Amino acid sequence: KNQVEQSPQSLIILEGKNCTLQCNYTVSPFSNLRWYKQDTGRGPVSLTIMTFSENTKSNGRYTATLDADTKQSSLHITASQLSDSASYICVVILNTGGFKTIFGAGTRLFVKA
């Protein structure tokens, strides 16, 4: 069964600290993986895309990694800010033609001053 699991479910960190969010997937055939950020009361917005051949990609203070062998991805946030408080959702896109996606349940991040 195609599944995307994220951990932790929620996380509280102090402003300025780093954190890492995890995404494990059992999805086949794999096309690419995206991380989305969802602010409270808003729709999700794509942060980064990882294709099969990419290991690391950065977007400002956000760095995503992908290990296609172990089927794991992580999202590392450096020097967290209060505005990083949000849900982070891992989404895997299948390579089946069309547009089939599998969503993780998300990690809820709280950044405290």
Added chain:
Amino acid sequence: DAGITQSPRYKITETGRQVTLMCHQTWSHSYMFWYRQDLGHGLRLIYYSAAADITDKGEVPDGYVVSRSKTENFPLTLESATRSQTSVYFCASGLPNTGELFFGEGSRLTVL
């Protein structure tokens, strides 16, 4: 303005009533989607559409109806609302070559 817009943003209705949530996109994306988001479940796909006049069921389609007569519009109808359909509904459009989804701001529906 370019983008994807949903209406209404908030709706309260009663059990048994019909409700339609509207979704409009200005990018001419071929794919459009409806999701519901509930605590503990994340985003779940209700229906999607690959093009005008082509729709298909997602993970949780029961109790919902969609149509897509024009590329830019993808309304979602609850024909007889139930309390279990209280949720936040997100419309999205997307690019299949990149797999990126563009979400609306959501419609919060409460069924009393």
